[in-house]
Amino acid sequence: MTVLSRLWPRKLAGQIALLIALALFVAQAINFTLLLRERRFFALAQITGPAATRFADAIERSAQGRPPVADRGRVRLVSANPVPATLPREPEVEKSLRSGLAESGVQVGRIVTGLSPLRVDSPLLRRLPVSRRRFLMRSADELVIAVERPGLGWLVQRMPWGAHDIGLVWRLAGQTAILFVIVLLPVLWAVRRLSRPLRDLTAAAERFGPGEPVAPVAVSGPDDVAALITAFNGLRLRVTAMLDEKDRMLGAIGHDLRTPLAALRVRIESVEDEADRLRMIDTIADMNRTLDDILSLARLGRPSEPLTEVDLAALVDAVVEDFRDLGAPVSFEDIDRLRMRLRPALMRRAVRNLIENAVKYGEVAEVSLRAEQHAVAIVVADRGPGIPADRMGDVFDPFTRLETSRNRETGGIGLGLALARAIVREAGGEVVLANRPEGGLAATITLRR
Amino acid sequence: MLDPGVMGDLPHLLLVDDERSIREPLAVYLGKQGFRVTQAGDAEGARSRLAAYAIDLAIIDIMMPGEDGLSLCRHIAATSDVPVILLTARAEETDRIVGLEMGADDYVVKPFSPRELATRVKVILRRTQGGGTRQHAPETGSYAFAGWVLKSGERALVDREGVSVPLSTGEFNLLLALVTRPRQVLTRDQLLDLTQGREAAAFDRAIDNQVSRLRRKIEADAKAPDIIKTVWGGGYTLAAEVTRL
Numbered sequence: 001m002t003v004l005s006r007l008w009p010r011k012l013a014g015q016i017a018l019l020i021a022l023a024l025f026v027a028q029a030i031n032f033t034l035l036l037r038e039r040r041f042f043a044l045a046q047i048t049g050p051a052a053t054r055f056a057d058a059i060e061r062s063a064q065g066r067p068p069v070a071d072r073g074r075v076r077l078v079s080a081n082p083v084p085a086t087l088p089r090e091p092e093v094e095k096s097l098r099s100g101l102a103e104s105g106v107q108v109g110r111i112v113t114g115l116s117p118l119r120v121d122s123p124l125l126r127r128l129p130v131s132r133r134r135f136l137m138r139s140a141d142e143l144v145i146a147v148e149r150p151g152l153g154w155l156v157q158r159m160p161w162g163a164h165d166i167g168l169v170w171r172l173a174g175q176t177a178i179l180f181v182i183v184l185l186p187v188l189w190a191v192r193r194l195s196r197p198l199r200d201l202t203a204a205a206e207r208f209g210p211g212e213p214v215a216p217v218a219v220s221g222p223d224d225v226a227a228l229i230t231a232f233n234g235l236r237l238r239v240t241a242m243l244d245e246k247d248r249m250l251g252a253i254g255h256d257l258r259t260p261l262a263a264l265r266v267r268i269e270s271v272e273d274e275a276d277r278l279r280m281i282d283t284i285a286d287m288n289r290t291l292d293d294i295l296s297l298a299r300l301g302r303p304s305e306p307l308t309e310v311d312l313a314a315l316v317d318a319v320v321e322d323f324r325d326l327g328a329p330v331s332f333e334d335i336d337r338l339r340m341r342l343r344p345a346l347m348r349r350a351v352r353n354l355i356e357n358a359v360k361y362g363e364v365a366e367v368s369l370r371a372e373q374h375a376v377a378i379v380v381a382d383r384g385p386g387i388p389a390d391r392m393g394d395v396f397d398p399f400t401r402l403e404t405s406r407n408r409e410t411g412g413i414g415l416g417l418a419l420a421r422a423i424v425r426e427a428g429g430e431v432v433l434a435n436r437p438e439g440g441l442a443a444t445i446t447l448r449r
Numbered sequence: 450m451l452d453p454g455v456m457g458d459l460p461h462l463l464l465v466d467d468e469r470s471i472r473e474p475l476a477v478y479l480g481k482q483g484f485r486v487t488q489a490g491d492a493e494g495a496r497s498r499l500a501a502y503a504i505d506l507a508i509i510d511i512m513m514p515g516e517d518g519l520s521l522c523r524h525i526a527a528t529s530d531v532p533v534i535l536l537t538a539r540a541e542e543t544d545r546i547v548g549l550e551m552g553a554d555d556y557v558v559k560p561f562s563p564r565e566l567a568t569r570v571k572v573i574l575r576r577t578q579g580g581g582t583r584q585h586a587p588e589t590g591s592y593a594f595a596g597w598v599l600k601s602g603e604r605a606l607v608d609r610e611g612v613s614v615p616l617s618t619g620e621f622n623l624l625l626a627l628v629t630r631p632r633q634v635l636t637r638d639q640l641l642d643l644t645q646g647r648e649a650a651a652f653d654r655a656i657d658n659q660v661s662r663l664r665r666k667i668e669a670d671a672k673a674p675d676i677i678k679t680v681w682g683g684g685y686t687l688a689a690e691v692t693r694l
Contacts, residue, residue: 270478314614
C-alpha cells in the first residue's frame with residue numbers, strides 16, 4: 001500500500017498520464033486477446049483441414065490396396081504410436097481433426113498430437129526458401145499428428161505449428177507505447193493549460209495577505225478554470241474591501257471615542273483641585289492608551305509600517321530612555337549595535353508594553369538584550385509577585401486580568417501583553433513569560449535573526 | 450469685558466473645530482491664557498473670519514464635515530503667512546507628515562493637553578513674531594549631516610548603511626533642535642525651551658545627559674566629539690553641514 005501510494009504521482013499531469021497509460025494497456029490487452037483467439041481459430045482451420053484431407057486420402061489409398069504414403073510423403077504409416085507421451089498435446093487440433101475425418105466418413109481410433117521444438121535439420125524445412133525457414137525457426141514448433149487405424153498401425157503427419165506468438169507481449173507494449181505518446185501529447189498540453197493557471201492561483205492565494213499589493217490573477221485556461229480564477233479575484237476584492245471597511249470603521253471608532261475624550265481633557269483643565277485634576281488627566285491618558293492598544297491590535301493584520309533595517313539595541317535603549325525621562329525605574333544593559341529587519345514603531349510598542357507591565361506590576365523593569373547566532377532575546381524582568389503557573393497562559397488573552405493581581409490601576413495587563421505578543425508573532429517571534437527563581441516575572445521576546 | 454485697546458494687543462487665534470464640546474471649552478481656556486480667540490465651526494466660517502480679522506495663528510481640526518482641515522490648512526499656507534497648528538484624532542505617522550507638508554507648523558493629537566497646546570502656540574508665535582524669518586514646517590522632513598540622516602517622521606537616525614537607529618523622544622527633540630539650527634550656539638535654557646513644548650516627556654531631564662547619549666550614538670569618538678560640540682560657558686552647537694532632504 002505504501003509502495004503504491006509512493007508510486008502514485010502527486011501532480012495532476014502525472015496522475016492523468018499514469019491513468020491513460022493503464023487504460024491504454026488494458027484496452028490493448030483485450031484487443032490482443034481477441035486477435036489471438038481469432039488467429040488461433042484461423043490457424044486451426046488452416047492446419048486441420050488439409051491434414052484431415054491427407055489422412056482421409058491415405059486411408060482411402062490403403063483401402064484400395066495402394067501404399068498409404070502419398071502427397072510427397074507427408075503421411076507415413078508406422079506400427080506404433082510415434083508421439084512420446086511427454087510432449088504437450090494440442091487437444092483442439094485433435095478434436096477438430098476428428099470431426100473433419102468423421103465428416104469424410106472415415107473411422108479412426110485414437111488421435112494423438114505432440115508439440116516439439118522445430119529443429120534446423122527438420123525435413124519440414126527442407127524445400128523452403130531461407131527467409132521462410134528463418135521465420136518458422138523463430139515462431140513455430142513442430143506438430144506431430146498421429147491417427148490410429150485400429151489393427152493396421154498409425155498414420156503420422158508432421159507440420160510446422162505457429163503456436164506461440166513470440167514477441168506478442170513486445171508488440172503489445174510497443175503499440176501501447178506509440179498510442180500512449182500520440183494520446184499523451186495533446187492530453188499533457190490540455191493538462192498544462194489547466195495546471196498553469198491553477199498554479200498561478202495557488203501562488204496568489206498563498207501570497208494574499210495583509211498589506212500586500214493586490215494584483216488580480218490573470219484569467220486564463222479553460223472556461224471552468226477561468227471561472228474559478230474570476231471567482232477568486234472577486235473574492236479577493238471582497239476580502240480587501242472588508243478589511244478596508246474594518247480599517248475605516250476602526251478609524252471612525254477611534255475618532256468618535258477620542259473626540260469626547262478630548263472634550264473631557266480640555267474641560268479638566270478648569271478643575272480647581274490640583275490632585276483631582278492630575279488624577280483625571282491620568283485616567284484619560286490611560287483610556288487613550290487602551291484605545292490605542294485596541295485599535296493597534298485590531299489593525300495589526302494590515303501593518304502600514306514597512307520593514308526597516310533597525311539597530312535593535314538602540315530601539316530598546318530609546319524605549320527605556322523614554323521611561324526614564326518620565327522617572328520610571330527602568331534599567332538597561334546596553335549592548336553593541338544589533339542589526340535587525342523589523343517594523344520599528346510596532347516593535348517599540350511591544351517592548352514598551354512589556355516594560356509598562358513590569359513597572360506597573362513588578363515595581364521595576366530590568367531590561368536586557370541577548371544576541372545569539374540565530375536569535376535575539378529581549379528580556380524584561382521585574383521584582384513583582386510573578387504570575388501563578390496555572391494562570392501563565394491566561395494573561396495573554398485580551399481583556400483578561402488576574403483577579404489575584406494586587407494592582408488597582410486601570411489599563412489591562414491582558415491587552416498590553418496580547419498586543420505585544422501579536423506584534424512579536426507578526427515579526428516571526430514569540431513572547432514567553434516565566435517566573436524568575438529569584439522572584440518576579442521575566443517576559444522574553446525572542447526574534448529570529 | 451475687555452476694552453478694544455487691550456483686545457488689540459492680545460495674539461488673535463482662530464479656532465476651527467466642528468465639535469462644540471471641544472471648541473468652546475478650549476476657547477475659554479485659551480482666553481484665560483491671554484489669547485483673543487475667534488471660533489469657527491467649519492472651513493467656510495474659518496475663511497470668512499480669516500478675511501475679516503488679522504489672525505495671528507490658526508488651530509484647525511483635521512476631521513471636519515465638508516471641507517476638511519487639511520484642505521483649509523493648504524489654503525491658508527497658500528494665501529497667507531498665518532501659522533497653523535493641526536488637531537488630529539489619528540496618531541498615525543503618515544497623517545502627521547501629510548499634515549505638516551500641507552503647510553502646518555505643528556500638530557497635537559487628541560486628546561491633547563490644553564497646556565501643551567498653549568505652550569506650542571506661544572513657541573510658534575514667538576518664532577514668527579520675534580522678527581525671525583518664518584519657515585514653514587521647520588521640523589519636518591529629513592536632514593542629512595555628517596553621514597547621518599535624521600528622519601523626523603519616523604523619529605529615527607539612519608546611518609550610512611541605511612540602518613535605522615531609533616531615538617528616545619528626548620534625544621530626538623534635542624537633535625532636531627540642533628540640526629535645524631546648525632552652527633548656532635544654543636544654551637541649555639534655549640534647548641530646554643526648544644525641546645519641551647513637543648511632548649510631555651523630557652521636561653526635567655538634564656540636557657547634558659541627553660547630549661552625551663546622542664554623542665554615544667552619532668560620534669565616532671564620544672569623548673572627542675566632532676558633531677555636537679560643547680561651547681565653553683555657552684551651550685552646544687552642531688558643527689556640521691546640514692542638508693535638508
